[in-house]
Amino acid sequence: MIKIAVMGYGTIGSGVVEVLATNKDSIAKRAGDEIEVKYVLDLRDFPGDPIEDKVVHDYQTIVNDPEVSVVVETMGGVEPAYTFVKAMLEAGKHVTTSNKALVADKGAELIALAKAKNVNFLFEASVGGGIPIIRPLNSCLTADEIEEITGILNGTTNYMMTKMSNEGLEFEDVLKDAQEKGYAEKDPSADIEGYDACRKIAILTSLVCGQQVDFNDIHTEGITKISATDIKYAKQMGRVIKLLASSKKTENGYSAMVAPFLLSPEHPLYNVNDVFNAIFVHGNVLGDAMFYGSGAGKLPTASAVVADIVDIAKHLNRNILIEWSSKKLELVDYKKAENVFFVRTTADKAKIESIFGNVEFVEVEGITGEIGFVTTSMKEETFATKAAELGNVLSVIRVGK
Amino acid sequence: MIKIAVMGYGTIGSGVVEVLATNKDSIAKRAGDEIEVKYVLDLRDFPGDPIEDKVVHDYQTIVNDPEVSVVVETMGGVEPAYTFVKAMLEAGKHVTTSNKALVADKGAELIALAKAKNVNFLFEASVGGGIPIIRPLNSCLTADEIEEITGILNGTTNYMMTKMSNEGLEFEDVLKDAQEKGYAEKDPSADIEGYDACRKIAILTSLVCGQQVDFNDIHTEGITKISATDIKYAKQMGRVIKLLASSKKTENGYSAMVAPFLLSPEHPLYNVNDVFNAIFVHGNVLGDAMFYGSGAGKLPTASAVVADIVDIAKHLNRNILIEWSSKKLELVDYKKAENVFFVRTTADKAKIESIFGNVEFVEVEGITGEIGFVTTSMKEETFATKAAELGNVLSVIRVGK
Known part of the structure; x- marks a missing residue:
């Protein structure tokens, strides 16, 4: 029996508990042992919820319980997630997180700490929701030099661009619709200004180059200036407009950028619509590849977190090598x-x-x-x-x- | 230093040697050790080739050399590949293969033998060329019950269907073109009759259900009956015709089929053209996902083989669990x-x-x-x-x- 704790019982945290219950048997078979949720850390109580009796409010309860070997962090934001995760790793517990803000900001440090403690810090769900991309980069595309990663990494903005394109609507109208549907937050700036996609491409670039990419260095433009008139021109050109997050290895080093792009039907990302995400990868021997799927949502994201738990269960006494040092990568100035x-x-x-x-x-x-x-x-x-x-x-x- | 042998110096085997040379440093870093090709087994000699001095003609030379810990099998066909691979595993050597005929026919047995010997038998390149799909199924989508896998798994026929669709040509004409371009063999039946795609979906289905699927049980139709007139009707419907290999988990068990299908633009595989392959996967919690890339070709396929070598290098003393028992899976009768x-x-x-x-x-x-x-x-x-x-x-x- 592997006992785990879930920190943050919001959409993704409750999704993790649900996925563990739904596919209990097959997950146990693949993990080689049963997975049991011992604690759920949250500020709130959840009377009537099946995890009601597991709720704790102090993360030290988890830190101090030697029975808990794996901790799931689904709180979001850098703090207090960082303090909690660091304490868990220092206590010799494995951690998986869906938190792109935490990984983009503290990835190198937490990976190094996990290695020093001979545990694992995994973060498949932090980019692309349910799409396997972190593990493929880390353990599948190992024969290649990755020369380009370009992704549609934000489902909210992709939903909005698809709707603008299909219905000829203006930006403000689709934003309102996305907010009503729950795809966009009340303060939508993280999505529509490209900040979310920026953190995600920073994570992917760090993995590819093995060094720390500061997301503040990535030139980032959102979709707020895109108008219905722009869409008309796009259609005239037979193209669609997509918010792309991209990093490329050039002669002078890595360059990265987040901005809307006009794509032709031949582009592998042309057909990625609605809330779906996709990541295009070009390797020097592989050539072109693409990974596509649900980039957000409760169960898809939880699926990625639980896959991390299974991977951890198979590596309880071994650190899975992740090349991502704290040495800062100087990006090529985007103006070049x-x-x-x-x-x-x-x-x-x-x-x-x-x-x-x-x-x-x-x-x-x-x-x-x-x-x-x-x-x-x-x-x-x-x-x-x-x-x-x-x-x-x-x-x-x-x-x- | 990890010493390896390559059995079969054709397109893929020579590609493996090339990829190992091209990305020598990054591969060594990820594998944790340098990889050196000690032997190349082939019936032929290769005077003037850099591997000239490494050529051996008797597989026993490799079996009997304790220095060789990893063997690459890129000969194709069930025999003598099966005899050679079995001997390598029995001698305690790890094996990676690109050979779908071998894996579809003897997969369960060779996986069990590798496990018994505490070595690894990996086969990422046997399906989808350079596209990571075996490892994602085995180690990424572990939180899910996979309910459907549908793939465009044969590049030759996809090239032909794309050309028929774009240029309105008849089957015989595009076949001739594909043969001239080297995409189709002189005897093209393995591709155009769907046998190749059939073996590949048998492998994927075996991995998903954890049992042995006999490819002879899979109802298989090729593309030989597709005419230019069919394509005209497809266009009228706004659809394209693709050769799909599919397996689905139904109430009564797994059903599998290889046949041409008319796809609408909304289908994730609609836009997969030319020699590209793609595999659509539906998981019960993940939802829809797709993996896309070069399904054949020297370097992409070699990229997958070398990724297996790196994975083996990281698991030299540990068997990577692959759920694929020799227990035969009874497929649902396709008539149902x-x-x-x-x-x-x-x-x-x-x-x-x-x-x-x-x-x-x-x-x-x-x-x-x-x-x-x-x-x-x-x-x-x-x-x-x-x-x-x-x-x-x-x-x-x-x-x-």
């Missing part, structure tokens, strides 16, 4: 990155061509007084200079492959 | 499976409706003297009876979601 840009402007064709040279114009029936164009590939800083020279820019969206 | 059918016939509407009841007719401009229709969902055996009653059936293709 090359991109293709779609621009909407009220400037005239002659001026556009005099500044940008050879461009591809895009005109949409019924839209007057402005024009769209697609640039050739150029450095971000070059584009910024040219765009400032052009003036009268209504919107700018990068163009993906 | 429910499907929706698209039919082309020269029969008239009145007769069609009198036999099939409520159907959806499909007519294509310029095609006369026949009509297409889509049935409601019904058992395979019910459909067969009704189709026989109808007569004048020109083609039948199942309709996917």
